[in-house]
Amino acid sequence: MGEMTVPGPAGTRWALEAHGLGKKYRRGWALRDCSFRIPAGRVCALVGPNGAGKSTLLSMATRLTRPSAGELRIFGAPAGGRDAMPRWAYLAQDKPLFKRFTVGQTLRMGEELNPGWDRAVAERIVRAGRIPPQARVAELSGGQRTRVAFALAFGKRPELLLLDEPMADLDPVARDEMGALLMSEAAEHGTTVLMSSHLLGELEQMCDFLLVLDGGRIRMAGETDELVPMHTLVTGVTTPEGALPDALAAHTVIETRTAGRQFTALVLRQGPLNEEWQLTEPGMEDVLLGYLRSPRAPALIAPTAAPAHREDHAA
Numbered sequence: 001m002g003e004m005t006v007p008g009p010a011g012t013r014w015a016l017e018a019h020g021l022g023k024k025y026r027r028g029w030a031l032r033d034c035s036f037r038i039p040a041g042r043v044c045a046l047v048g049p050n051g052a053g054k055s056t057l058l059s060m061a062t063r064l065t066r067p068s069a070g071e072l073r074i075f076g077a078p079a080g081g082r083d084a085m086p087r088w089a090y091l092a093q094d095k096p097l098f099k100r101f102t103v104g105q106t107l108r109m110g111e112e113l114n115p116g117w118d119r120a121v122a123e124r125i126v127r128a129g130r131i132p133p134q135a136r137v138a139e140l141s142g143g144q145r146t147r148v149a150f151a152l153a154f155g156k157r158p159e160l161l162l163l164d165e166p167m168a169d170l171d172p173v174a175r176d177e178m179g180a181l182l183m184s185e186a187a188e189h190g191t192t193v194l195m196s197s198h199l200l201g202e203l204e205q206m207c208d209f210l211l212v213l214d215g216g217r218i219r220m221a222g223e224t225d226e227l228v229p230m231h232t233l234v235t236g237v238t239t240p241e242g243a244l245p246d247a248l249a250a251h252t253v254i255e256t257r258t259a260g261r262q263f264t265a266l267v268l269r270q271g272p273l274n275e276e277w278q279l280t281e282p283g284m285e286d287v288l289l290g291y292l293r294s295p296r297a298p299a300l301i302a303p304t305a306a307p308a309h310r311e312d313h314a315a
């Protein structure tokens with residue numbers, strides 16, 4: 001499916017495009033043969049278990065890590081190149097800030113380093129958290145520090161914002177606030193966001209595009225609205241021997257559970273479903289969990305996320 005050559009909707013710009021992208025460390029491949037694309041303006045969830053390759057992908061976008069194979073492009077320009085550089089901002093997991101700087105000095109540094117700096121946006125984000133500009137970064141709480149890091153990232157006015165577990169160290173209220181801030185800033189400026197997280201419920205509220213990695217490979221990619229409705233949660237009765245009914249084999253069964261004579265299955269539909277079964281529409285979290293719990297289920301790459309062949313790409 002990764003070889004599909006379905007053209008994107010007319011006028012679509014691709015914020016991120018990977019062709020055969022791979023990264024090999026001494027112990028083996030952290031990311032292997034990844035081909036996908038993310039249209040501009042989406043808020044994309046980057047999901048996968050520990051060690052799946054999420055941080056490796058983000059660090060290749062920022063050229064902190066060089067690919068061992070394939071290529072990665074940001075708005076058509078090679079990642080790490082001069083053309084791509086001003087277009088993205090990266091918020092690393094540990095949100096590195098100079099601890100001895102005040103908040104005001106931190107924002108001034110952002111202004112000096114970035115020609116397209118949007119002072120109003122950066123100051124608004126800090127002000128909304130009631131963080132005094134004269135406070136030192138070292139004195140801030142984790143949530144306040146994250147807010148300042150967000151202000152730095154948004155002040156750059158990036159077209160692509162890369163976030164590595166941005167909410168991990170925040171309390172629930174601060175997470176909620178940061179999520180709302182992220183959504184409103186991204187919507188206002190049409191920013192594309194690629195955000196890694198393990199908080200599936202939160203991603204469900206924020207994201208309209210999915211990129212799922214496992215074992216360094218792509219498990220799922222595409223629009224949430226395209227991928228999730230392809231699935232159904234089926235509940236029914238097993239055979240007297242406790243086996244799943246044969247009719248289920250007409251579909252791609254992602255995950256099954258049985259309790260007594262009852263089974264529940266997450267299926268990728270391949271046609272009409274048996275009307276004797278109880279059918280429920282799954283949410284994004286149900287689908288993600290189903291795939292993550294079933295590493296053998298086939299990868300699902302929706303047409304929007306399947307990159308064009310290199311010839312098309314070069315054209």
Ligand SMILES: Nc1ncnc2c1ncn2[C@@H]1O[C@H](COP(=O)(O)OP(=O)(O)OP(=O)(O)O)[C@@H](O)[C@H]1O
Binds near residue numbers: 049052
């Ligand atoms: N600098 C490195 N040197 C060697 N191996 C590395 C390095 N960075 C990552 N790896 C390995 O690459 C694989 C992918 O790691 P990565 O950090 O990208 O995963 P992740 O999906 O971000 O995980 P997590 O959810 O735990 O943050 C892991 O097996 C990891 O051990």
